[in-house]
Amino acid sequence: DAGVIQSPRHEVTEMGQEVTLRCKPISGHNSLFWYRQTMMRGLELLIYFNNNVPIDDSGMPEDRFSAKMPNASFSTLKIQPSEPRDSAVYFCASSWGAGRYEVQFFGPGTRLTVL
Amino acid sequence: GENVEQHPSTLSVQEGDSAVIKCTYSDSASNYFPWYKQELGKRPQLIIDIRSNVGEKKDQRIAVTLNKTAKHFSLHITETQPEDSAVYFCAANASGGSYIPTFGRGTSLIVHP
Numbered sequence: 001d002a003g004v005i006q007s008p009r010h011e012v013t014e015m016g017q018e019v020t021l022r023c024k025p026i027s028g029h030n031s032l033f034w035y036r037q038t039m040m041r042g043l044e045l046l047i048y049f050n051n052n053v054p055i056d057d058s059g060m061p062e063d064r065f066s067a068k069m070p071n072a073s074f075s076t077l078k079i080q081p082s083e084p085r086d087s088a089v090y091f092c093a094s095s096w097g098a099g100r101y102e103v104q105f106f107g108p109g110t111r112l113t114v115l
Numbered sequence: 116g117e118n119v120e121q122h123p124s125t126l127s128v129q130e131g132d133s134a135v136i137k138c139t140y141s142d143s144a145s146n147y148f149p150w151y152k153q154e155l156g157k158r159p160q161l162i163i164d165i166r167s168n169v170g171e172k173k174d175q176r177i178a179v180t181l182n183k184t185a186k187h188f189s190l191h192i193t194e195t196q197p198e199d200s201a202v203y204f205c206a207a208n209a210s211g212g213s214y215i216p217t218f219g220r221g222t223s224l225i226v227h228p
Contacts, residue, residue: 033215042220043159043204056215091158100214101147101166106158 004107006092012113018080021110024073025094033104034067034077035091043091049075050098082114117142117209121219129227134195136222138205139187147208148188149216150179154201162203163190195226 005024013019025032034046047057052069060067064083069075079086089109095102118141128134138148146167151159165172165179165188172179176195181188192199202223206216 043218045215045218048215098214100208101164102208102214103149103161103164104216106151106160108158 004092004094004105006090006107006110008110009108010111010113012115013082014115015083016081017114018078019082019086019112019114021077021079021090021092021112023075023077023092023107025075025092026105027073029094029096029105030072031095031098031102032069032075033093033095034075035093035106037089037091037109038087046077055098079112082112084114087112087114117145117207117217119205119207119217119219121205121222123222124220125223125225127225127227128195130195130197132195134192134199134224134226136190136203136205136224137187138189138207138219139185140207140217141186142207142209143183143186145207145209147214148179148181149206149208150190151204151206151218152201153204153221159204192224195224197226197228200224200226 007022030051032049036044046059047067048055049069067077089111091109092107093104095104121138149164152162153159165181176193178191202221204221205219208214208216
């Protein structure tokens with residue numbers, strides 16, 4: 001298995017543009033997490049899906065952020081319009097289930113820079 | 116919800132020394148505590164974890180201890196090597212329906228040769 005796959009690995013865009021980040025979880029995993037990592041705030045959970053259904057989106061900063069999981073093998077995180085303060089590394093992670101002792105497997109991350 | 120505090124934020128040691136990173140948590144119902152290592156420019160990866168029914172777990176040079184009464188857990192690295200240099204994150208999985216981990220802010224460990 002190739003592990004969690006994210007694309008693009010790097011994204012540079014201008015303020016106001018739409019940004020779409022993509023994630024393919026490990027095959028067979030049914031929980032998916034989107035995180036944002038910055039020096040100031042550390043690793044923040046944005047949203048959590050289980051069986052393609054959003055379970056907890058309390059970490060989504062504002063309406064400019066949206067996430068979807070149309071099927072078990074694909075998820076997107078969209079920022080529209082993007083702002084410079086959205087610059088961060090965005091990680092997608094997946095786990096086998098939603099159980100008590102689940103280990104999360106992280107993707108390589110997308111480094112987003114908004115100018 | 117769960118709150119995880121991690122200290123220190125930066126730790127600098129000489130090669131061969133031991134390193135200890137400490138975390139506290141707030142939710143007494145938390146029962147699973149993983150530790151992740153993130154090398155520069157890489158993804159976080161699990162290095163060791165402990166469940167609430169044990170007090171200590173070892174894996175070669177790393178060990179984790181858990182004190183449920185005090186609600187704190189620690190990562191111990193012995194005989195540190197330069198390749199141990201990384202950011203280490205602790206986490207606590209609270210109960211309550213969804214076992215979503217809450218991460219600490221991370222500790223940047225620097226091992227000087």
